[in-house]
Amino acid sequence: MHRFIDLSHEINSKMPVYPGTESPIIETVCTIDEHGFVERKLSMFSHVGTHLDVPAHLIKEARSLSSFDISNFCGKAFKQELSDDLTPEIIQNKIGDLGKPDFILFTNGWHNYWQSEKYFSDFPVPSARICEFLADLGVKGVGIDSISIDRVENTKLINHHILLSKNCIIIENLTNMSALPASMFDFFCFPLKIENGDGSPVRAVALI
Amino acid sequence: MHRFIDLSHEINSKMPVYPGTESPIIETVCTIDEHGFVERKLSMFSHVGTHLDVPAHLIKEARSLSSFDISNFCGKAFKQELSDDLTPEIIQNKIGDLGKPDFILFTNGWHNYWQSEKYFSDFPVPSARICEFLADLGVKGVGIDSISIDRVENTKLINHHILLSKNCIIIENLTNMSALPASMFDFFCFPLKIENGDGSPVRAVALI
Numbered sequence: 001m002h003r004f005i006d007l008s009h010e011i012n013s014k015m016p017v018y019p020g021t022e023s024p025i026i027e028t029v030c031t032i033d034e035h036g037f038v039e040r041k042l043s044m045f046s047h048v049g050t051h052l053d054v055p056a057h058l059i060k061e062a063r064s065l066s067s068f069d070i071s072n073f074c075g076k077a078f079k080q081e082l083s084d085d086l087t088p089e090i091i092q093n094k095i096g097d098l099g100k101p102d103f104i105l106f107t108n109g110w111h112n113y114w115q116s117e118k119y120f121s122d123f124p125v126p127s128a129r130i131c132e133f134l135a136d137l138g139v140k141g142v143g144i145d146s147i148s149i150d151r152v153e154n155t156k157l158i159n160h161h162i163l164l165s166k167n168c169i170i171i172e173n174l175t176n177m178s179a180l181p182a183s184m185f186d187f188f189c190f191p192l193k194i195e196n197g198d199g200s201p202v203r204a205v206a207l208i
Numbered sequence: 209m210h211r212f213i214d215l216s217h218e219i220n221s222k223m224p225v226y227p228g229t230e231s232p233i234i235e236t237v238c239t240i241d242e243h244g245f246v247e248r249k250l251s252m253f254s255h256v257g258t259h260l261d262v263p264a265h266l267i268k269e270a271r272s273l274s275s276f277d278i279s280n281f282c283g284k285a286f287k288q289e290l291s292d293d294l295t296p297e298i299i300q301n302k303i304g305d306l307g308k309p310d311f312i313l314f315t316n317g318w319h320n321y322w323q324s325e326k327y328f329s330d331f332p333v334p335s336a337r338i339c340e341f342l343a344d345l346g347v348k349g350v351g352i353d354s355i356s357i358d359r360v361e362n363t364k365l366i367n368h369h370i371l372l373s374k375n376c377i378i379i380e381n382l383t384n385m386s387a388l389p390a391s392m393f394d395f396f397c398f399p400l401k402i403e404n405g406d407g408s409p410v411r412a413v414a415l416i
Contacts, residue, residue: 006278012403022249026402029253036363037266038406041230043251045237050401058245070214070413155244190398190411193258194234195220198246203398205278 007204008050055164057198065197075102077187082108082124088133102140110146111175135166143171215412216258263372265406273405283310285395287388290316290332296341310348318354319383343374351379
């Protein structure tokens with residue numbers, strides 16, 4: 001029996017956004033009474049809410065959404081708890097048990113602080129050494145349940161650069177991670193097909 | 209061996225939109241030189257490009273995106289060529305051969321006219337009787353490779369009302385339909401998680 005787990009935050013005008021980013025605006029532009037149907041106009045930055053980054057987000061002349069085949073946005077995944085003593089060797093052992101994943105979804109538990117001030121600070125992130133290991137392993141992507149895979153004060157975005165420079169995509173602002181099993185599962189994060197996009201909001205979904 | 213087929217049009221400012229709808233605006237609001245990263249602001253109507261409709265699009269107090277479980281947006285699907293002599297009985301026979309689908313994706317070939325004036329007129333749509341049959345059958349959704357499942361001149365949107373009133377979602381502006389096989393395949397159309405949304409642009413994908 002299949003079971004779906006929605007790993008995505010709801011998009012609304014009050015959602016937390018990265019410092020400096022505008023909040024989404026959702027305007028009703030057509031109504032049933034006047035037009036016979038409802039239509040909304042969505043205005044949102046490309047990295048708002050549950051979203052993914054591709055190399056063009058940080059690197060000049062690097063790959064945009066248009067150059068990625070759709071198969072890059074789904075595959076086998078496992079969840080990995082983040083802690084200060086996590087090492088590539090621990091992940092390597094897990095791969096020995098579960099098999100090589102296409103995606104690793106890190107959880108630091110910060111999705112529980114969504115809509116609070118704490119969401120923006122102090123969240124654990126993987127070390128640069130772990131990111132190098134995963135980029136060299138050739139995984140399709142790395143996810144995390146906080147607003148960034150780099151600390152907000154790390155303006156050099158080191159983990160982003162390590163991963164994106166090897167065409168490993170990054171999925172941020174995941175949620176509902178405690179619903180994920182310890183075993184491997186299928187993961188989907190199909191982006192909108194934005195021409196030459198640097199990233200896209202996504203509906204991130206696990207299939208158990 | 210799995211194979212993915214992308215059934216989605218690219219989103220850009222020159223894409224054809226439903227008469228009266230604004231074209232998407234994609235503005236670059238952050239640059240690598242100035243901010244260290246690229247970010248774009250997307251402004252688009254909720255039913256632009258490859259997208260889906262939920263009942264709240266047309267019916268007051270009806271179900272919005274927020275009330276649909278994620279499992280409603282994927283499942284088994286088959287393709288059905290549209291012609292004037294298509295009947296519910298023909299579809300019923302196909303179901304006898306292939307099994308009951310979660311989605312039926314109609315093709316009238318109009319995706320070939322994307323970006324031309326012809327895209328907006330004369331496209332075949334399923335009859336109201338076919339839509340009633342599918343809504344009563346309880347499929348999750350019905351797709352089509354033209355801008356609407358009703359003719360543009362049909363301002364009463366009869367097919368929309370028949371399907372949406374029974375919580376059958378509608379996926380419009382599909383493309384690349386000729387790549388789909390005659391057999392059953394997996395279909396994904398996960399929408400953005402827009403609070404109380406009436407619809408959403410989607411990345412529609414088939415897995416063969």
